[in-house]
Every structure is written in structure tokens, then in C-alpha cells.
Amino acid sequence: MVRYGIIGTNFITEWFIEAGKTLESFQLAAVYSRTKERAETFADKYGGAEVFTTIEEMAKSPLIDAVYIASPTSLHAEQAILFMAHGKHVLCEKPMASHHKEVEQMVRAAEENGVILMEAVKSTALPNFQNLKQAVRKVAPVRRMVTSYCQYSSRYDAFKEGTVLNAFNPQFSNGALMDIGLYCLYPIVDLFGKPDKVRASGIKLSSGVDGEGTVILAYPEMEAVAMYSKITNSSLPSEIQGEKGTIVINHIQKLSSLKIQYLDGSEENVRVLQDKPDMVYEIEVFHNKIHRLPGADAVNSLDTSKLTSEVMTSARDQLKVRFPADDSRL
Known part of the structure; x- marks a missing residue:
């Protein structure tokens, strides 16, 4: 079982969760949104999950093994590196980052922390x-x-x-x-x-x-x-x-x-x-x-x-x- 935290409450994350629910190895464990109300509404839609309104708290949480990042591309690198620093695997929506230097930093963070980083290119x-x-x-x-x-x-x-x-x-x-x-x-x-x-x-x-x-x-x-x-x-x-x-x-x-x-x-x-x-x-x-x-x-x-x-x-x-x-x- 891989317990997921989710960043992003848009239609892409809904597709992701619907796909994940077809797998026995997938569990939605946490949802992040800047507003508690939006996070709770989104979490309740999928059977309930822990709600976070700060990225840092979710990154530290022992409730999750991995995070799916579907925030704007400009935020990908910073968020991914934070989660990897706390030992979480990262599945990051495409494109992985704004600039190739950011991608290199993300890859180094994965290697240094012994976690998996993958760009979510479905094709x-x-x-x-x-x-x-x-x-x-x-x-x-x-x-x-x-x-x-x-x-x-x-x-x-x-x-x-x-x-x-x-x-x-x-x-x-x-x-x-x-x-x-x-x-x-x-x-x-x-x-x-x-x-x-x-x-x-x-x-x-x-x-x-x-x-x-x-x-x-x-x-x-x-x-x-x-x-x-x-x-x-x-x-x-x-x-x-x-x-x-x-x-x-x-x-x-x-x-x-x-x-x-x-x-x-x-x-x-x-x-x-x-x-x-x-x-x-x-x-x-x-x-x-x-x-x-x-x-x-x-x-x-x-x-x-x-x-x-x-x-x-x-x-x-x-x-x-x-x-x-x-x-x-x-």
C-alpha cells in the first residue's frame, strides 16, 4: 500500500484519484489546500482523508508515503524538494519544473534522500x-x-x-x-x-x-x-x-x-x-x-x-x- 498526500484540488487530481482507486495498492491519505474548507470538501468527496493547510505539515506527516504534486509548474521544484527532504516519494505532474536547473536539483534531492521521484508523463x-x-x-x-x-x-x-x-x-x-x-x-x-x-x-x-x-x-x-x-x-x-x-x-x-x-x-x-x-x-x-x-x-x-x-x-x-x-x- 502506498499512502498518498495530494497537492492540488483540480480536475487533474480528480482524474488521478479516480485512477488510483482502481488499484489495491493506492490509498488517499491526505489532501492539501490553502483553505481548510476547500480541502475538507475535496477530501469528503473521496471518502475522507487528513486535511492540511500548510505544505510543511503535510511533508512531515507520518500518514503519507508519497505525494502527488499537481500544483502550478512554478511551485513543483520547491514543493518536491521539501517532501523528499522528509523522506517522501514524489510523483510530480508534467512538466517536472520550470527550468532544467530545477529538475537537476530535484533529481539530486531524490538521490540524497533515497526516495523515488518520477515525472507524471502518462503517455x-x-x-x-x-x-x-x-x-x-x-x-x-x-x-x-x-x-x-x-x-x-x-x-x-x-x-x-x-x-x-x-x-x-x-x-x-x-x-x-x-x-x-x-x-x-x-x-x-x-x-x-x-x-x-x-x-x-x-x-x-x-x-x-x-x-x-x-x-x-x-x-x-x-x-x-x-x-x-x-x-x-x-x-x-x-x-x-x-x-x-x-x-x-x-x-x-x-x-x-x-x-x-x-x-x-x-x-x-x-x-x-x-x-x-x-x-x-x-x-x-x-x-x-x-x-x-x-x-x-x-x-x-x-x-x-x-x-x-x-x-x-x-x-x-x-x-x-x-x-x-x-x-x-x-
Whole structure:
């Protein structure tokens, strides 16, 4: 049994708890909110849990083994390091932090305190991502990977009317790259490692964050292109193009369909049924890491999180998207 404390009382934490409740190894033990009333309402909705209104008290609490952090990205590093200093495992929502230097500090804290830290990227914890890794070998050598995730945000309507909600507020280290661009970049880095060069372009909004963009990662014998947007929609699939065929991926964030189109015109379906809520798989991976099960470290590894954060920091620098956290790293 892993006893969880929860930071954040939004729809993402509700999805997380609903997914966790399907596992016998999951227990909701504590909820944090700045207001007691909100914390109690949220805790009561899920059968009751200890309520905390200070982060420090929950971090010290013997009631929890791990914490799920779903606060604004600008708070991730400070909160995660605090909990790890008190011996708690940390499952941190993506992106792990505002800046790659913060991610490095979080990783050091995990190592120094002997606890597990994992970035909650649900797509790469899915069974179909493991199938994708096997499929890459069938089309190798790979020459190009193209990922696409463009989803118009309803919050952009408010933005155009003059209201800057959190999703487009640099104060919270947000924007299209941080929110959904990661879903395009993380699997590229997981599959192919550190690129030789990163080139980024995009549209910067008046609030200071990006609304959409393209990041090109250059490798010695291939290139990868990540296209993302919160101000337009797209129905384009993602692809991995190899000399022996092309892998077509429907929804890079869900991997709901995977097929190989070979050069001779034949096709192979390499998708398996993913019949659990997406977050269940990432929770299972996290628990496997806590229990030090063989192979668990290879999924959503800290190396992938560090490298992806480096790529995203480089892309932001090129886009001239800056966050307060860039000047006030721990």
C-alpha cells in the first residue's frame, strides 16, 4: 500500500484519484489546500482523508508515503524538494519544473534522500509506448520522427477577451510548450536520447507565453519535429519514418492507434488494448519504482526528464519566453 498526500484540488487530481482507486495498492491519505474548507470538501468527496493547510505539515506527516504534486509548474521544484527532504516519494505532474536547473536539483534531492521521484508523463507509461519501442526496430534505420499535438484551448477565448487565466500566465510557468509541447518532445527524447541541436520557433502571446510552436531536434542520422499549439486544432497523426517503413501514431498523448506501413504496401497493427484509465499505468509504474521492481527505472526515467527539460529550456530561450522561476531558481 502506498499512502498518498495530494497537492492540488483540480480536475487533474480528480482524474488521478479516480485512477488510483482502481488499484489495491493506492490509498488517499491526505489532501492539501490553502483553505481548510476547500480541502475538507475535496477530501469528503473521496471518502475522507487528513486535511492540511500548510505544505510543511503535510511533508512531515507520518500518514503519507508519497505525494502527488499537481500544483502550478512554478511551485513543483520547491514543493518536491521539501517532501523528499522528509523522506517522501514524489510523483510530480508534467512538466517536472520550470527550468532544467530545477529538475537537476530535484533529481539530486531524490538521490540524497533515497526516495523515488518520477515525472507524471502518462503517455510513455502506456503499454503501447513499449510496443512503439519494439516497432521502431522494425523500420530502422529511422530518418525522421514527427509529433503533433495541437488542441485549441477554451481558455484562449478568455485570453482574447482580456482575461489571462493560469494556462497563459508566465507567472505559473505555463504556455503551450510547457503544457502540451512536452507530450511531443518527451517521447522523442525517450526514444532517441539527447539531440545534437535544438531549433525552435513559434508565436509568442502578449502575456509572454507561447501559443504555438515547432521544435526541431537534430540527431547524427535523423531529425525529429515537434509541432504543438493551444491556439489551433489539428487532426494530423504523428509518424516515425524509417527506411523499412513508417509507424503511424494516432494521438501522441494517448497512443490509441499504432500501425506500421511497410515499403511493400503491407501494414501491421502493433497496438494493444489499453483498457484502463491512462493514469492507472503511470501510477503502476511509480509503485513499481518504489518497490524497486526490475525494469521499472527504464520507464519515465529521470534521465529522460532531465534531457527533455534541457530541450524545453533551450526552446524557451529561443522563443524568448521567460518565467520568474528563471531568475529565482532554488
